[in-house]
Amino acid sequence: MSLCINPVCPTPNHPNNEQNRFCQSCGSHLELLGRYRVTCLLSDKTGFSKVYEAYEQDTPKILKILKEDLSGNARAVELFQQEVTVLEQLNHPGIPKEDSYFQYQTRHGLVLHCIAMEKIDGYNLVQWLEQNHPISEDQAVAWLKQLVEILDLVHGKQYLHRDIKPSNIMIRSPLGKDWGELVLIDFGTATEIDRTDPDQLSNGDGMTALMSSGYSAPEQMNGQAVPQSDFFALGRTFIFLLTGHHPLDMYDVQQNVLHWQNHAIDISPLLLNxxxxxxxxxxxxxxxxxxxxxxRLEHIEEGKKFCSDEDSTPAVAPGSPRVEEPLAEVEDLEPISLLSEQEPENSIPPASVVEDQLTETTPENLNLVIDLNTEELSPPIPKTLSSPHKEPEEVPLLKFFTGLLMILGLLSIVALAMRNSKFIVNSNYGQSPEKRGKIDYFSYQEGRDSQGRRAEFNIAVLSLEYKWLLGSNFQIKYNDEIISIDLLKLNLEQEGIQKIMDEPREIISVGTVACKGNIAVQQRMALERSKQIQFLVKKLFINTPSVKGYRILNLGQFQRSNCQANQDLTTYQRSIIIIGVKNKSAGVILDEALRDRLEKKPFADFKLEDYSLGTAENFRTIPSNLLQFR
Structure with missing residues (x-):
């Protein structure tokens, strides 16, 4: 198959392209530089390029093409060309080999910037871990050595990578010996060490910030990347590989601590440190x-080798000199940073400071992860001797099945009780939800303004399992784990939220907050939550043709008299909610129509009167002026 890369080609995968030099749909060249034929699109989700698979005769290649809407952006073109410059200077089996940089002109005159490079046969480490368990200490040490040696070369050439994360590290196939050979890919954000311009590109130019949530160092988020920023991202990558959890899933926003060590099994204090x-x-x-x-890695290997040799050495005869395990490498280690030892700006601010910060939040920093402190190392827990093995007592077969039936019966009763108590239908209960996967969906219902003009509104509660973390305006509690907005986006895409919302014309993001605390501060936090949801929604619906506008609805603080901050009194008290709008009459006053819908046909046990900004004089939606994500 031959794929046309002309972005405006009506049929890029025309079935007759295979045997022709020109696209049978738009007439553009199919043989790039007379060497490469593109076979398939691998990804168009990266920051500012599309990635294709191509072939030079029988040799597979990777073809990266700068997105067409950035061809006129001088900074984007500079970064794109810089990847070629970097790869040309780096000759290492752990770095893809650059093949050529060229410009390609389509039949319509559009000039595309292209890079052809070596295709790595294998999986990235996210894909690898999906099929395997978290890595062992020996594997971690071996992989760390490989990647640090690559970084030593990159930094030695006076470059920073700036986007180290599991998806940008591949393992070659076949694995071979010593845990396989790793390759660091995607040098598209690499820059010179002494470059002083910010590490962030304007979203107004259609560019994304040069950072990866949960992996990028705090200083890089502020536009001040240094070689140690790559080390930070490397460490976070191995936190993922050793635990199997995304770093943000283990972040405690209330204590400002990353609790990861308890998730790493059979890892020595030396490597944890x-x-x-x-x-x-x-x-x-x-x-x-x-x-x-x-x-340090050599010290760890020497320590493990010594322990292994000691285990295999016969008992020392009386009078023989005793060989002690060296402790120098432990004493040389950097002290672990405790939360109380951090600089004031890195600690959790008092409530008065939080109030000030909430008023200063900008779209550019909404999704940034605040400076994370490392977790205090607990002293190693000594292993206890296992108890002698005992043969299990025989259980008569009849007793076994009797007990099993009793357990199943009890479970059925409990399940029935839980199901019936989930939604208690009474006179105050409104529209019942339709389950669409994990999403509670409430279909379109009409609302009218004071002049009788109408609009239709649907509602989606993005799963009962997603709730705002108390005190946070950027983290979501998912059952017993904490996830970021970015991870929530991935989950919702898998649920098919775009199809579920059924072609809305506008989408309204709803912000609410718990019942305790200063009402002014809490209402501002609810506003920030609605903005966060708005960012999420724009990412999710950017390619949905029906969506033409976005709004936010700040309902403020939940205010029932018997409310407790850590206990929900209504089904969706801390849930993430969006509202779709369509079929608007000409001139309809949207706020009046929405309020009419929510009062006359509320969803489940939701009531506007429960919220501080739910009154008629305070109820209003705000058309969004936040920047569109790409």
Whole structure:
């Protein structure tokens, strides 16, 4: 198959392209530079390029093409070309080989910037971990050495990678020996170490910030990347590989601590300490260079080798000199940063400061992860001796089945009780939800303004399992885990939220907050939550043709007299809610029509009167002026 890369080609995968030099749909060249034929699109979700698979005769290649709407953006073109410059200077099996940079002109005259490079046969580490368990200590040390050696070369050439994360590390197939050969990919955000311009590109130019949520260092989020920023991202990557959890899933926003060590099984304090050293909040407490990390890794290997040799050595005869395990490498380690030892700006601010910060929140920093402090290392727990093995007593077969039937009966009763108590239908209960996967969906219902003009509104509660984390305006509690807005986006895409919302003309993002605390502060937090949902919605519906506008609805603080901050009195008290709008009459006053819908046909046990901004004089939607994500 030959794929046309002309972005305006009506049929890029025309069935007759295979045997022709020109696209049978638009007439553009199919043989790029007379060498490459594109076979398929691999990804168009990256920051500012599309990634294709191409072939040069029988050799597979990766073809990266700068997105067409950025071809006129000088900074984007500079970054794109810089990847070629970087790859040309780096000759290492752990870095893809650059093949060529060229410009391609379509039949319609559009000029595309292209890079052809080596295709790595294998999986990235996110895909690899989906099929495997979290890595062992030996595997972690081996992989760390490979990646640190690559970074030593990159930094030695005076470049920063700036986007180290599991999806940007591939493992070659076949695996071969020593846990496989790793390859660091995507140098599209690499930059010179001494470059002083910000590490963030304007969203107004259609560019995305040069950071990855949960992996990028705090200083990089502020536009000040240094070599230690790559070390931070490397450490966060190994937190993911050692635990199997995204770093943000283990972040405690209330204590401002990343609790990851308890999720890492059978990992020595030496390696735990090294990872915390890499991910220290303070740049000065991270390694100065890659060689320091390699030396620590050698110490860990020597310590493990010594322990292995000692285990296999016969008992020492009386009078023989005793060989002690060296402790120098433990004493040389950087002290672990405790939360109380952080600089004032890195600690959790008092309520008065939170109030000030909420009024200063901007679209650019809404999704940024605040400076994370490392977790205090607990002393190693000594392993207890296992109890002698005992043969299980025989259980008569009849008793076994009798007990099993009793248990199943009890479970059925409990399940029935829980199901019936989930939605108690009474005179105050409104529209019942339709379950669409995990999403509670309430179909379109009409609302009218004071002049009788109408609009239709549907409502989606983005799962009962997603609730705002108390005190946070950017983190979501998912059952017993904490996830970021970005992870929520991935889950909702899998649920098919775009189809569920049924072609809305506008989408309204609803912000609410718990019942305790200063009402002014809480109402501002509800506003920030609605903005966060708006960012999520824009990412989800950017390619939905029916959606023409966005609004936010700040309902403020939940205010029932018997409310407790950590206990929900209504089904959706802390849930994430969006409202779709369509079929608007000409001149309809949308706020009046929406309020009419919510009062006459409320969803479930939701009541506007429960919220501080739900009164008629305070109820209003705000058309969004937030920047569109790409």
């Amino acid at each position: 090294l990872i915390d050293w890499l991910t220290a909040a303070d740049i000065k407490k991270r390694p100065a260079n890659a060689q320091e990390i390699l030396q």
